[in-house]
Amino acid sequence: MNRFFTLADPLDKIIKETMLDKKIQKTEHILTGWTNIVIEVTTNDGAYFFRFPRNPFWSRMIVKDAAVCNFVDGKTNYYTPQMKLCYDALKRPFSVHKKIEGYTLKDRIYHLSHTALMGTAYEVAKFIKELSNIDLRGAPEKVKYPLSDFLHELDYEHYSKHIDADHKFIKKTELKNLVHGDLNLGNILLDKKDKVIGVIDFCFAGTGNPNMDVARIVSRPVPEEFEKAFLDYFDDVDEILRMKKAWQNIDNGYAEHIRTYFPEINLNQL
Numbered sequence: 001m002n003r004f005f006t007l008a009d010p011l012d013k014i015i016k017e018t019m020l021d022k023k024i025q026k027t028e029h030i031l032t033g034w035t036n037i038v039i040e041v042t043t044n045d046g047a048y049f050f051r052f053p054r055n056p057f058w059s060r061m062i063v064k065d066a067a068v069c070n071f072v073d074g075k076t077n078y079y080t081p082q083m084k085l086c087y088d089a090l091k092r093p094f095s096v097h098k099k100i101e102g103y104t105l106k107d108r109i110y111h112l113s114h115t116a117l118m119g120t121a122y123e124v125a126k127f128i129k130e131l132s133n134i135d136l137r138g139a140p141e142k143v144k145y146p147l148s149d150f151l152h153e154l155d156y157e158h159y160s161k162h163i164d165a166d167h168k169f170i171k172k173t174e175l176k177n178l179v180h181g182d183l184n185l186g187n188i189l190l191d192k193k194d195k196v197i198g199v200i201d202f203c204f205a206g207t208g209n210p211n212m213d214v215a216r217i218v219s220r221p222v223p224e225e226f227e228k229a230f231l232d233y234f235d236d237v238d239e240i241l242r243m244k245k246a247w248q249n250i251d252n253g254y255a256e257h258i259r260t261y262f263p264e265i266n267l268n269q270l
Contacts, residue, residue, distance in 0.1 A: 003059045003092055005037055005052035014088050015041055015050055018096060034258050035203055036062065040099065047099035049081075054262070057157060059093055061150075061203050066095050067142040068202040072178075076130040078123075079189070079198030100198045106185035108194060109222060116194040117226050123196035124188060124217060125233035132177035132210040147181050147208030148174050155253065163253035166246040170212070173239060179208040183216045211236060215243035219251065 005011065016024065022043040030038040035058045036051035053059040066085035073080050081097035088094065105120065112120065136144060148171040155165050180187070181204025189198040214234050218227050231237055 002090075003056045004054055005092060005094065006054075007037065009052070011037065011039060011050075011052060014052075014094070015039065018050075018086055019043060019048070034254065034262060036094075048096055049099055050094060050096055052094045053092075057153070058203070062095050063093050064142045064145055065201075065203040065205070067140045068205040069097070071139055071143050072131070072134065072202065072205075075134050076127060078127050078130075078196065080202070081200055100189055100200065102189035102191050102197055104186045105188040105190055105196070108190055109185060109226065112194055114225070117223060118229050120190070120194070120196055121226055121230040122233070124183075125214075125230060127188075127196070127199060128180075128183070128210050128213045131180060131213075134178050136176070136178060136207070143178070143206070145206040146174060147179055147204065147206045147212060150181065150204060150206055151250065155250070163249050165250050165253070166242065169242060170208075170246060173209050173211070173243075174207075175209045176207050177210050179205065179210055179213050180216075181205045181208070181212070183213040184220055185217070185222070209243075211240050212243050212247075215240045216247050219244045219247035 012027065015027065019041065022045050024041060024043055026042040028040045028042075030040055030049075034054070036053050039050045039052075041048045041050060051062060051065075053062050063085060066083040069081050069083035073082055079100050081100065084096045086094050086096060105124075109117070109120070148167065151165060151170060152167050155163055155167070180199065180202060182201060183199070187199060187201045188196060189200065191197045211234065214231070217230065218240075222230075231240065234240060
């Protein structure tokens with residue numbers, strides 16, 4: 001029995017059964033989701049995101065995602081999703097959370113004023129430091145899953161070809177702090193005044209070196225003035241730049257995997 005979902009599954013029926021107390025007005029598939037089939041559902045009580053894992057690996061990780069989101073909620077100065085973990089009739093896990101209204105930093109970063117860009121660099125650095133300082137005593141074991149183990153399994157079990165992700169270096173420099181694990185621009189939310197208000201998608205999250213989150217931010221194109229101001233908040237820039245290269249290799253492996261197995265996904269959003 002499959003422990004994951006495909007587009008052939010009755011996803012609309014599952015959504016309807018999950019939201020019996022709400023009136024569904026519209027559903028929209030978000031074609032940028034590669035770990036999960038993502039559907040935005042607009043209801044009389046606001047918008048919600050459903051995430052249906054695409055394979056057994058992501059089925060396991062979505063359980064961790066929910067555990068981390070709910071553990072982190074309220075422990076930083078930024079909104080994080082209050083994640084509801086659900087199971088369908090076949091006992092396959094999927095998640096639901098209410099949409100945090102805002103714009104992604106990816107969509108706004110090249111439109112920000114200099115002042116807003118500098119403020120964003122400060123706020124993202126602040127989030128990384130707040131997250132890494134959360135006390136993990138008493139945290140669920142799923143929250144403590146090492147990022148290095150996650151990336152190693154992702155590479156060797158999920159990608160069709162091995163990539164140069166610098167696994168030995170990531171493991172060697174690993175710490176026991178809580179990290180987001182995939183802190184790219186698309187997972188950071190701004191309000192209408194271009195202020196950072198929240199962070200989403202903790203599927204990669206676990207324990208590790210906070211510099212991995214720093215490197216993830218700059219591993220995809222950002223304005224030069226943003227990168228300089230952002231990196232000024234951290235000490236070991238050489239380590240961060242090596243991690244940046246590792247993330248770029250991970251992205252390249254991801255792109256190749258998606259082109260091969262999920263051609264419907266919009267890679268222009270990477």
